[in-house]
Amino acid sequence: MTTLNGFSQFGNGPHKVFVLNGWFGSSADWSALTPALDPDRFTYAFFDYRGYGLSRDIQGAFTFDEVASDVLALADHLDWRRFSLVGHSMGGMAMQCVLLAAPERIVKMAGISAVPACGSRMDEARLAMFSAAIDDVAKRAGIIHFSTGSRLAAR
Structure with a gap:
């Protein structure tokens, strides 16, 4: 049985969006932003990586490939065939790994101070x-x- 990562959800719109935080962050970091979001146009899943926030007790390899796999598992669980990604800092690198793993599922991506796919040298x-x-x-x-x-x- 697959263990699903913790997340919080906001909105009920048709455009699905995963939001990925930066290093040391969690889904809770985005709570101050929700009043500025449109819950009728978008449904947001604020995702927690293994070892962080609502996923703090989930063990794993803690790699970006694992993050991509975990995002896709949650997308399947939520029945989100296609979705967009927002990534802040390290989350920008993570969203690029999701794109590489399943390009046909990605609608749009937005990076906020994103770490590039090659990482931070x-x-x-x-x-x-x-x-x-x-x-x-x-x-x-x-x-x-x-x-x-x-x-x-x-x-």
């Missing part, structure tokens, strides 16, 4: 910093602080 120092962030909350906070231009409070 990292020298050894940067890769070490990101690797250390896996087990160190303070290092993760530092990456987020830096990547947001050091203009947001830690909270």
